[in-house]
Amino acid sequence: MTDQALIGMVSIIMGGLTIAIGSIGPALGEARALAEALGAIARQPDEAGTITRTLFVGMAMVESTAIYCFVIAIILIFTNPFWDFVTTAGAGN
Amino acid sequence: MHALDTDILWRWGDSFVILNKTILFTWIVMAVLAVGSLIITWRLSSGPRMDRWQNLLEIVVSFLRREIRQVSRQDPDPYLPFVGTLFLFIAASALLDLVPYFSSPAGSVMTTAALAVCVFFAVPVFGIARGGVATYLKNYIRPSVFMLPFNIIGEVSRTLALAVRLFGNVMSGALVVGILLSIVPFLAPAVMQFMGLVFGMIQAYIFSVLAMVYISSGIQARETQQQKARQRARKAELKQQAPSPPRQRRGILSRDEIDKPPSSPLRKQRGTPSRDDVHERDPSHEKGSTND
Numbered sequence: 001m002t003d004q005a006l007i008g009m010v011s012i013i014m015g016g017l018t019i020a021i022g023s024i025g026p027a028l029g030e031a032r033a034l035a036e037a038l039g040a041i042a043r044q045p046d047e048a049g050t051i052t053r054t055l056f057v058g059m060a061m062v063e064s065t066a067i068y069c070f071v072i073a074i075i076l077i078f079t080n081p082f083w084d085f086v087t088t089a090g091a092g093n
Numbered sequence: 094m095h096a097l098d099t100d101i102l103w104r105w106g107d108s109f110v111i112l113n114k115t116i117l118f119t120w121i122v123m124a125v126l127a128v129g130s131l132i133i134t135w136r137l138s139s140g141p142r143m144d145r146w147q148n149l150l151e152i153v154v155s156f157l158r159r160e161i162r163q164v165s166r167q168d169p170d171p172y173l174p175f176v177g178t179l180f181l182f183i184a185a186s187a188l189l190d191l192v193p194y195f196s197s198p199a200g201s202v203m204t205t206a207a208l209a210v211c212v213f214f215a216v217p218v219f220g221i222a223r224g225g226v227a228t229y230l231k232n233y234i235r236p237s238v239f240m241l242p243f244n245i246i247g248e249v250s251r252t253l254a255l256a257v258r259l260f261g262n263v264m265s266g267a268l269v270v271g272i273l274l275s276i277v278p279f280l281a282p283a284v285m286q287f288m289g290l291v292f293g294m295i296q297a298y299i300f301s302v303l304a305m306v307y308i309s310s311g312i313q314a315r316e317t318q319q320q321k322a323r324q325r326a327r328k329a330e331l332k333q334q335a336p337s338p339p340r341q342r343r344g345i346l347s348r349d350e351i352d353k354p355p356s357s358p359l360r361k362q363r364g365t366p367s368r369d370d371v372h373e374r375d376p377s378h379e380k381g382s383t384n385d
Binding site: 050053056057060063064067068070071074 | 160163164254257258260261262264265268295298299302303306
């Protein structure tokens, strides 16, 4: 197997694994946050505005880890630096 | 990956002065915002009869002021220009995303990084403007000196998170629409664009609220310290004014406890409605004790 094929294969597999594993944690966390916020709103409907704003900000914080994984996956698949290096080196030979 | 940065429209010789789609779309958003608000504010009325566009702007500005006030618990005026501009820019670019051949400049990591760097520098600027250099720098060794490297790392990493979060959200929306266009050309991309509108608004909101949170966190440590000092001063004042013997103290406490059974010591010191009551009654108690 050439270097190029190996790098391509590993990049695609790792891109899929990155987004798959990286989305599990934030999904569980956001679901828990949403459930707690719904419970809080049901108990105190007057505070719905504050709770919703805090929920949005908190969810953005939690979600950022999933977004890091997404960006890493995008980099691995679309603008992979190692792939570019190998392809330019191959063209040079 | 859509090519906002690599689509070079114009290049000045061989130098690095290039005009790509990101810069062009940023200029378009800026022009729409500036020219639009200039036209709307051309004729303002203070009466009840007003232009519908003036009404829109008033709604936007009062919404921003209310949110900033609620997040920072301070007067929103010093922060409105900066945070409001962040919100309006991101929201306008998300709205203009519906226009054909236009794509949100926030889909390029360069734009979001620039916005995040603005926030990064705005935090010390606002902090120093409020409390001076020394009090701002003292924030970095707040719990103890050992937290200094972690505070600095946190400062940098939250800037990175701010940039990557906005970029990832906007870019993933555009990417999904692009993929859907090649799979289901009818209807499904339109639904995704509609979702993109909602998510764009939420992202603009989150970005500006987080910027406000970061800015106020550079200030608020000092504010709470001042509050604590004020509380301590009030406590000392109370002690000086009314050095009541423990017998009377107990009596007052029980009166308070009738009002609020699980009252904490902090709440007693705070300005509860019954405090003035107690304050006024104290000298009379003292008189009673001297009579005894």
